[in-house]
Amino acid sequence: MSGTSTGPLETDPGGERREKTFFGHPRGLANLFGVEMWERFSFYGMLGILPLYLYFSAAEGGLEMDKGTALGIVGAYGGLVYLSTILAAWIADRLLAPERTLFYSAVLIMIGHLGLAVLPGYAGVGVGLVCVALGSGGVKANATAVLGTLYGEGDERRDSGFTIFYMGVNLGAFVGTALTGFLQHTVGFHLGFGLAAVGMALGLIQYSIGRSNLGEASRVVPNPLPASRRPLVALAFLAIVAVIVVLVVTGVVTAENLGDAVVWVVAVAAIVLFAVLLTSAKVEGVERKRVLSFIPMFVASAAFFALFQQQFTVLEVYSDERLNRDLFGWEMPISWVNLINPVFILLLAPIFATVWAKLGDRQPSTPIKFALGTGVIGVAFLLFLPMAGGEGNTSPLLAIIGILALVTMAEMFLSPVGLSLSTKLAPKAFLAQMVALNYLSVSLGTALSGTLAGYYTPENEAQYFGTVGAVAVVIGVLIAVLSPLIRKLMSGVR
Numbered sequence: 001m002s003g004t005s006t007g008p009l010e011t012d013p014g015g016e017r018r019e020k021t022f023f024g025h026p027r028g029l030a031n032l033f034g035v036e037m038w039e040r041f042s043f044y045g046m047l048g049i050l051p052l053y054l055y056f057s058a059a060e061g062g063l064e065m066d067k068g069t070a071l072g073i074v075g076a077y078g079g080l081v082y083l084s085t086i087l088a089a090w091i092a093d094r095l096l097a098p099e100r101t102l103f104y105s106a107v108l109i110m111i112g113h114l115g116l117a118v119l120p121g122y123a124g125v126g127v128g129l130v131c132v133a134l135g136s137g138g139v140k141a142n143a144t145a146v147l148g149t150l151y152g153e154g155d156e157r158r159d160s161g162f163t164i165f166y167m168g169v170n171l172g173a174f175v176g177t178a179l180t181g182f183l184q185h186t187v188g189f190h191l192g193f194g195l196a197a198v199g200m201a202l203g204l205i206q207y208s209i210g211r212s213n214l215g216e217a218s219r220v221v222p223n224p225l226p227a228s229r230r231p232l233v234a235l236a237f238l239a240i241v242a243v244i245v246v247l248v249v250t251g252v253v254t255a256e257n258l259g260d261a262v263v264w265v266v267a268v269a270a271i272v273l274f275a276v277l278l279t280s281a282k283v284e285g286v287e288r289k290r291v292l293s294f295i296p297m298f299v300a301s302a303a304f305f306a307l308f309q310q311q312f313t314v315l316e317v318y319s320d321e322r323l324n325r326d327l328f329g330w331e332m333p334i335s336w337v338n339l340i341n342p343v344f345i346l347l348l349a350p351i352f353a354t355v356w357a358k359l360g361d362r363q364p365s366t367p368i369k370f371a372l373g374t375g376v377i378g379v380a381f382l383l384f385l386p387m388a389g390g391e392g393n394t395s396p397l398l399a400i401i402g403i404l405a406l407v408t409m410a411e412m413f414l415s416p417v418g419l420s421l422s423t424k425l426a427p428k429a430f431l432a433q434m435v436a437l438n439y440l441s442v443s444l445g446t447a448l449s450g451t452l453a454g455y456y457t458p459e460n461e462a463q464y465f466g467t468v469g470a471v472a473v474v475i476g477v478l479i480a481v482l483s484p485l486i487r488k489l490m491s492g493v494r
Contacts, residue, residue, distance in 0.1 A: 025161045026150040028218075031210035032143050033165055035106065037172035038203025039139045042113055042196035043081075044342075045176030046132065048335035049184045049192050050074055051316050054125075061189050063121065065255070068454045071313045072259035075450010077129050078309055079262040082443030084137025086269060089145070089436035091138075094225040098142040098149075098431075099211070099218040105138025106204050113197035117190050128193070137439070144435045148423030149217040159363075159420050163353035166416040167346060172199075174342030181335035223282070223429045259450040266444045270298065273437055282429040286491045290425040291434070293489035296482055297421065298441045300370045303475045304414050305445025306452060307377050307468060308407065311338055313453035314464075315400075322387075322395045322458055332397075340401055344408035352412045365494055366421050367483035373414025375476025380406040381469030388461035424493045 054070035056062025065073075092101040112131025116124050147165055151158045176199060180192035225233065247253045253261050277283060277291045319325065319337040326332075356363050364372070383403050387395045418438050426434035456464045479486075487494075 025157055028150050028214040029161055031207060031213050032147050033168035035203050035207040036143050037168035038199050039109060040169045040172035041176035041199040042109060043136055044173035045180035045196045046193060047312050048177045048181050048338045049189060052334060053189045069255050071453040072450045073255060075313055075447050075453060076259040076262040077133060079266055079443045079447030080133045081136045082439040082446060083266050084134045085141035085436040085439040088138035089141045089433045092142050093223050093433055097219045097221045098145040099214055101138055102142035102146060105135045108135030110197055110200040113193055113200060117194035117197055140439055141436050144419050145431055146214055146218040160353045160357040162420040163349055163416045167349040170342040170345035174339055177335060177338045181333045185333035222431055259447060262447040263451055266440060266447055270440045277427060277430055283427045287427040289489045289491050290493060293486050294425055296479060296486055297370050300374045300475055300479045301418055301441035302444040303472055304374045304377055305442045306448040307381055307472055308411060309446040309449035311341060313449050314456045322393060323400060324393050324396060340404040341408055344405050348408055348412055365483060365487055366417055367479055367486040369413045369417050371476045371480035373410045375473050376410035377407055378469045378472025378476060381465050384465040385462055
């Protein structure tokens with residue numbers, strides 16, 4: 001990680017050279033804001049209509065899949081997106097460097113959305129989801145890693161900068177969900193998928209124009225793989241692909257158990273990656289303590305996202321079967337329930353960014369922010385209880401808006417702060433792979449959101465929302481209690 005920002009310089013009236021900035025931040029933030037905005041435009045636009053495409057009837061343009069299986073696939077797919085950050089981070093750290101890996105990953109995303117738009121039925125689902133999953137993992141891990149190189153160690157602008165970056169995520173999510181949902185509702189699924197491909201193409205164009213603002217630090221391979229070991233790595237990669245193909249062809253992994261399989265794979269991957277970082281000779285003593293401090297944060301993040309990502313599983317079904325979507329005689333598209341969270345992000349992110357910047361070293365420690373995020377989202381799910389037990393589309397839209405406002409507040413305490421934390425705790429030799437660990441917590445939570453969704457029905461709402469909400473609250477309290485120990489292990493990182 002560089003010790004200073006790496007943006008371009010300009011000369012002030014006094015003759016001194018100073019860094020050009022984007023609202024007080026390195027200029028590269030603007031470019032990363034843009035590419036992540038368009039990537040999320042395409043990703044969330046597609047994700048908002050994917051479960052409907054899977055379980056809707058053929059007459060409605062869908063594939064008529066069992067609803068529980070469809071939700072499990074959506075959760076597993078989301079988990080695979082974040083799981084692929086491991087591969088992308090390894091490629092960045094050992095072969096291509098973060099910036100180049102980011103660019104090629106964005107190209108792969110565009111190809112995937114084109115597959116969903118053009119190829120019919122399950123062929124389009126298979127090709128499209130694999131390409132988008134691998135590409136999105138590459139963009140997510142490396143956009144964060146590249147952003148981390150723009151700030152020096154101890155730069156108080158870091159959390160504020162990551163929060164601004166997070167606004168790009170949610171601006172793209174809002175516009176993408178609105179447009180693709182509208183097209184799906186009025187024209188059909190494939191035009192919605194096609195729009196997602198167009199959005200990613202626009203993201204590639206703007207990113208290519210501004211690549212020079214990202215500085216040389218993002219183009220350095222931190223831990224180059226020796227040329228003599230590359231054939232062995234290629235063989236190992238091909239062997240993994242062969243095993244996956246065999247498991248699918250022989251029926252060991254099916255659409256019905258895919259969600260559970262991804263949960264186990266992600267859990268094992270996280271354990272292995274933690275072990276690698278904790279035992280590597282390239283990790284120093286203080287760095288090792290910082291990696292240890294991330295373990296309870298990983299658990300809290302996984303619990304948070306197991307609830308948060310149910311916006312695309314349980315809440316999608318809730319919107320279809322329980323939510324009153326009538327707006328003055330016009331029926332709101334089902335997927336538009338996913339617009340509520342991005343709107344609140346756009347409203348709250350500037351406030352949170354300003355507050356963290358104003359408070360500086362007086363702001364709550366990161367463990368306390370994680371505790372608040374996990375506990376508050378648990379409370380939000382408990383607020384579904386007063387509406388439990390109803391029949392049909394009777395739940396008021398205003399109540400869901402209030403619940404999702406609370407979910408968004410929880411998100412602001414944890415999600416952008418987690419991105420920032422992973423770069424602050426990262427060992428020098430494993431920058432991108434530490435970021436991948438953060439995304440593995442998201443992967444595990446997302447996969448769990450699909451598995452948990454299989455237990456939800458409108459008939460057992462009280463039991464379901466009460467259980468998952470209470471568990472999250474308990475985890476939040478435990479993180480708060482352990483925060484002094486976690487801060488000690490963080491060795492000066494707040």
